[in-house]
Amino acid sequence: MSAGTSLVRSPxxxxxxAGVGLRHSHVQAFLEERPETGFLEVHSENYMSDGGPRxxxxxxxxxxxxxxxxGVGLSLxxxxxxxxxxxxxxxRLNADYEPxxxxxxxxxxxxxxxxxxxxxxxxxxxxxxxxxxxxxSRMQEALGRRILLENPSxxxxxxxxxxxxxxxxxxxxxxxxxxxxxxxxNVYVSAVNHGLDARAYIEALPAAAVGEIHLAxxxxxxxxxxxxxxxxxxxxVSDPVWDLYRFTLGVIGPRPTLIEWDSALPPLRVLxxxxxxxxxxxxxxxxEVLGAA
Amino acid sequence: MLxxxxxxxxETLLRPPxxxxxxxxLADLDVGGIGGAERLAVYRTNVQASLIEVLLAxxxxxxxxxxxKNFRFAASRxxxxxPPNQARLLAYGEGFAAWLAAFEPAAGQPWLAEMAxxxxxxxxxxxxxxxxxLDAQILTxxxxxxxxxxxxxxxxxxxxxxxDYRLDRPWRLAQEGKTIPVPEAGEESVLVRRPGxxxxxxxxxxxxxxxxxxxxxxxxxxxxxxxxxxVEAGLDLQATLFGHLSGGTFSAFRRSDAGSG
Numbered sequence: 001m002s003a004g005t006s007l008v009r010s011p012x013x014x015x016x017x018a019g020v021g022l023r024h025s026h027v028q029a030f031l032e033e034r035p036e037t038g039f040l041e042v043h044s045e046n047y048m049s050d051g052g053p054r055x056x057x058x059x060x061x062x063x064x065x066x067x068x069x070x071g072v073g074l075s076l077x078x079x080x081x082x083x084x085x086x087x088x089x090x091x092r093l094n095a096d097y098e099p100x101x102x103x104x105x106x107x108x109x110x111x112x113x114x115x116x117x118x119x120x121x122x123x124x125x126x127x128x129x130x131x132x133x134x135x136x137s138r139m140q141e142a143l144g145r146r147i148l149l150e151n152p153s154x155x156x157x158x159x160x161x162x163x164x165x166x167x168x169x170x171x172x173x174x175x176x177x178x179x180x181x182x183x184x185x186n187v188y189v190s191a192v193n194h195g196l197d198a199r200a201y202i203e204a205l206p207a208a209a210v211g212e213i214h215l216a217x218x219x220x221x222x223x224x225x226x227x228x229x230x231x232x233x234x235x236x237v238s239d240p241v242w243d244l245y246r247f248t249l250g251v252i253g254p255r256p257t258l259i260e261w262d263s264a265l266p267p268l269r270v271l272x273x274x275x276x277x278x279x280x281x282x283x284x285x286x287x288e289v290l291g292a293a
Numbered sequence: 294m295l296x297x298x299x300x301x302x303x304e305t306l307l308r309p310p311x312x313x314x315x316x317x318x319l320a321d322l323d324v325g326g327i328g329g330a331e332r333l334a335v336y337r338t339n340v341q342a343s344l345i346e347v348l349l350a351x352x353x354x355x356x357x358x359x360x361x362k363n364f365r366f367a368a369s370r371x372x373x374x375x376p377p378n379q380a381r382l383l384a385y386g387e388g389f390a391a392w393l394a395a396f397e398p399a400a401g402q403p404w405l406a407e408m409a410x411x412x413x414x415x416x417x418x419x420x421x422x423x424x425x426x427l428d429a430q431i432l433t434x435x436x437x438x439x440x441x442x443x444x445x446x447x448x449x450x451x452x453x454x455x456x457d458y459r460l461d462r463p464w465r466l467a468q469e470g471k472t473i474p475v476p477e478a479g480e481e482s483v484l485v486r487r488p489g490x491x492x493x494x495x496x497x498x499x500x501x502x503x504x505x506x507x508x509x510x511x512x513x514x515x516x517x518x519x520x521x522x523x524v525e526a527g528l529d530l531q532a533t534l535f536g537h538l539s540g541g542t543f544s545a546f547r548r549s550d551a552g553s554g
Contacts, residue, residue, distance in 0.1 A: 052421065078299065114307075114377065117340055117347070155332045159320075160294070224331075
């Protein structure tokens with residue numbers, strides 16, 4: 001904990017609300033105006049420094065907003081296991097900021113010490129299931145809490161895959177005890193890219209395990225006449241993804257919902273407007289008090 | 294099985310986009326034979342383009358001096374040979390200045406690697422541990438014979454750099470969005486520090502630089518004063534020391550071991 005910061009009386013998320021991803025270009029506006037939003041989510045790795053203004057700003061904002069730590073670099077799908085130094089840094093962040101959620105991805109990004117800065121796809125096999133469950137158990141033990149695992153967006157699948165992705169996620173949640181972060185845009189992107197039924201995917205997930213929902217924008221390309229959706233988080237949430245979100249809420253009930261926007265960032269009011277739209281969908285759902293995440 | 298697949302995949306992602314050699318990875322895929330190479334290319338582009346953006350953001354003045362196109366070319370070569378060795382991008386680029394100094398196409402512009410070294414020092418200072426700067430008032434509580442034997446502890450953000458080019462002015466012009474002149478040859482010592490939340494950068498005179506170097510090295514004030522006066526006889530020692538104390542170069546002091554300081 002940094003000197004002079006106190007998290008006593010920090011807010012927690014009591015009911016399912018919409019929040020936004022905190023990006024560097026919006027930090028000043030948040031510090032000065034403290035706009036109303038359900039929670040803030042940050043990429044954990046951006047705060048893995050010894051000190052400096054970025055960490056300080058998040059300490060300030062933590063006093064007024066519930067915070068969710070969303071990791072992109074632990075590489076839970078790496079056959080070689082987790083980087084202990086990276087895990088240690090995450091443990092420190094978790095202690096410093098007391099987030100209400102900690103999440104990571106069903107993906108890999110580190111190999112032989114090189115970090116590839118993308119969420120890379122996995123073959124869904126028994127071996128991968130064992131690797132992912134082992135890594136999640138290690139992460140949960142180190143943090144002393146349950147984490148949420150996010151379903152990926154993907155552009156290709158593997159010949160070796162023998163387990164459908166939704167079933168794979170359900171198995172990971174059951175065996176490791178982790179929760180799920182359901183990225184509805186990722187479901188839509190992967191469903192289009194691989195010719196799957198997005199609604200059947202969502203219905204195949206264990207509803208009680210879902211602790212958070214993500215929404216984001218994507219762009220569309222074509223490869224040899226077939227659509228390929230790119231999950232670039234650079235635009236408003238698309239209409240089919242809003243439809244799928246409302247469907248999801250009907251199936252699993254309301255959950256904290258994040259608007260993710262990472263490239264071509266809009267003014268903060270546009271981002272908050274997307275969150276307000278998600279809040280309206282949540283309000284149309286029967287409210288449900290959240291249990292401990 | 295998974296480990297081997299990840300090795301093949303990782304290698305292919307760091308290859309130049311035009312180079313073939315994806316056959317082994319394509320054999321792992323289930324894409325009905327359609328667009329496998331293009332689908333793989335989405336990942337390769339994500340990896341390489343995003344890392345180039347990270348380097349552009351960490352070295353904006355170096356990029357402006359080199360020309361953005363040239364910088365992107367250099368960055369694409371660098372990331373293939375030296376991808377991030379940690380999964381936190383705020384630490385990516387540590388070896389870039391040294392790599393750039395040996396990058397053949399930039400051999401005629403040695404100031405580029407020097408500017409990269411300055412920008413990386415600023416980056417390190419930005420993310421260094423927080424610490425209260427040493428209070429200058431401390432000197433008033435010490436006796437006159439204690440002061441010469443004082444030694445100081447560098448603030449975690451403090452970096453002293455010596456360059457063969459004058460980089461401070463071009464760097465400042467770049468902050469104002471002005472056209473950046475090619476840096477002039479000539480020795481320049483720059484101190485980077487972060488007493489609070491903002492990174493500062495100041496050019497030191499030769500004597501000041503010698504004093505700062507000695508103090509940052511843990512030597513006593515008397516030894517540092519000797520070193521400073523040896524290169525700049527007219528240096529105002531008191532004002533120079535006060536500048537470092539009030540500016541936050543140090544975070545603590547100690548009494549140096551007699552005779553060894």
